[in-house]
Amino acid sequence: MAGRWTRGRTTVLAHVQTWRPYTTSYPALLGLAGAAWAADAGVRRPAVAAGAAALGWLSGHYLGDWFDRGLDAIAKPQRPIPSGRLSADAALVGGVLCATASAVLVVAANWAVLPLFLIAMAGIVGYSRVFKKRGLSGNVSRGALTALAVVIGAMIARPAPPWSLLPVAAGLLLHDTASNLVGTVRDVDGDREGGYRSVPVRHGVRRAVRLALSLYAGGLALVASAAGWAPRDAAGQVALLVVAAGCGAAAFVPLLRSGPVIDARSALRAHEVLVAERLVLAAAVLAGARGVVTATVVLLPVLLFSLVTQKLMRAGHEFPPAPAPLFGKDPSA
Numbered sequence: 001m002a003g004r005w006t007r008g009r010t011t012v013l014a015h016v017q018t019w020r021p022y023t024t025s026y027p028a029l030l031g032l033a034g035a036a037w038a039a040d041a042g043v044r045r046p047a048v049a050a051g052a053a054a055l056g057w058l059s060g061h062y063l064g065d066w067f068d069r070g071l072d073a074i075a076k077p078q079r080p081i082p083s084g085r086l087s088a089d090a091a092l093v094g095g096v097l098c099a100t101a102s103a104v105l106v107v108a109a110n111w112a113v114l115p116l117f118l119i120a121m122a123g124i125v126g127y128s129r130v131f132k133k134r135g136l137s138g139n140v141s142r143g144a145l146t147a148l149a150v151v152i153g154a155m156i157a158r159p160a161p162p163w164s165l166l167p168v169a170a171g172l173l174l175h176d177t178a179s180n181l182v183g184t185v186r187d188v189d190g191d192r193e194g195g196y197r198s199v200p201v202r203h204g205v206r207r208a209v210r211l212a213l214s215l216y217a218g219g220l221a222l223v224a225s226a227a228g229w230a231p232r233d234a235a236g237q238v239a240l241l242v243v244a245a246g247c248g249a250a251a252f253v254p255l256l257r258s259g260p261v262i263d264a265r266s267a268l269r270a271h272e273v274l275v276a277e278r279l280v281l282a283a284a285v286l287a288g289a290r291g292v293v294t295a296t297v298v299l300l301p302v303l304l305f306s307l308v309t310q311k312l313m314r315a316g317h318e319f320p321p322a323p324a325p326l327f328g329k330d331p332s333a
């Protein structure tokens with residue numbers, strides 16, 4: 001009985017670790033922001049827009065871990081699949097179920113989203129299976145998925161997205177290309193060992209960081225330019241963008257100050273800051289659509305949840321535990 005309980009607990013924990021709870025509010029905010037930007041008044045179907053994007057994202061994590069199980073066995077053996085706590089089949093089923101649930105929500109709201117949804121799913125598979133190991137195309141395909149999430153959110157609220165969403169989507173594409181690139185700086189040793197030709201593996205971490213910063217600045221500039229068409233609160237959008245830029249500086253400055261070698265812990269810290277920063281960025285879009293007060297009320301609890309869960313779970317998910325010291329053991333035994 002106790003054994004079954006422990007096994008059940010281990011399995012649930014393995015699923016929760018696969019979801020990376022510190023990231024799940026982000027796609028929900030993206031879907032919500034897209035729906036708010038597109039709706040003429042109020043937000044139509046906010047829960048559907050947030051839920052469909054979050055489920056699409058979860059399917060991305062399940063499928064990504066399924067495709068990456070060979071690489072993770074080398075670099076991150078503590079993760080749910082290589083450690084044996086989650087079977088590869090269960091991850092695949094989890095990915096398919098989340099994708100199906102997301103499809104049902106999307107199609108029930110607006111069947112015309114279906115082609116974009118299929119492109120997003122193909123993008124998730126393409127990112128994990130093909131592009132991630134090829135360098136910049138992997139980072140760009142990951143950025144494109146974020147742009148699609150916000151457009152799909154908009155189409156859940158109204159039949160076709162407004163043109164004013166274009167600079168927002170383009171800005172988010174550049175932004176997430178940049179943050180994904182920073183993520184590869186953390187993984188450079190494992191990627192090299194696993195044969196992944198990421199930008200830092202091919203060109204070094206300094207060039208990767210400089211490229212990421214240029215993309216990041218371009219992304220923020222595009223989202224700022226969209227404030228000119230903000231449905232409700234351009235000043236609120238810009239105010240939250242300034243906060244996001246401050247967080248971005250906190251992520252990039254230590255990386256830029258590092259020498260030619262950036263250790264994985266410092267790179268992880270920068271990415272952790274960007275995981276929080278992108279919530280502020282998505283909230284800036286929501287502020288432009290529905291006002292800075294509404295956006296802040298939505299942002300604060302999800303930001304707190306992300307920060308707390310990141311503190312509790314992130315390092316253990318990214319780094320194998322240090323080998324236990326051999327206290328009390330006779331080395332000659």
Ligand SMILES: CC(C)=CCC/C(C)=C/CC/C(C)=C/COP(=O)(O)OP(=O)(O)O
Binds near residue numbers: 023
């Ligand atoms: C409706 C619908 C289908 C929406 C799609 C939503 C979306 C943006 C999915 C992306 C999922 C994904 C592969 C995340 C992994 O990023 P990562 O952990 O490799 O990288 P990161 O550090 O850049 O987040």
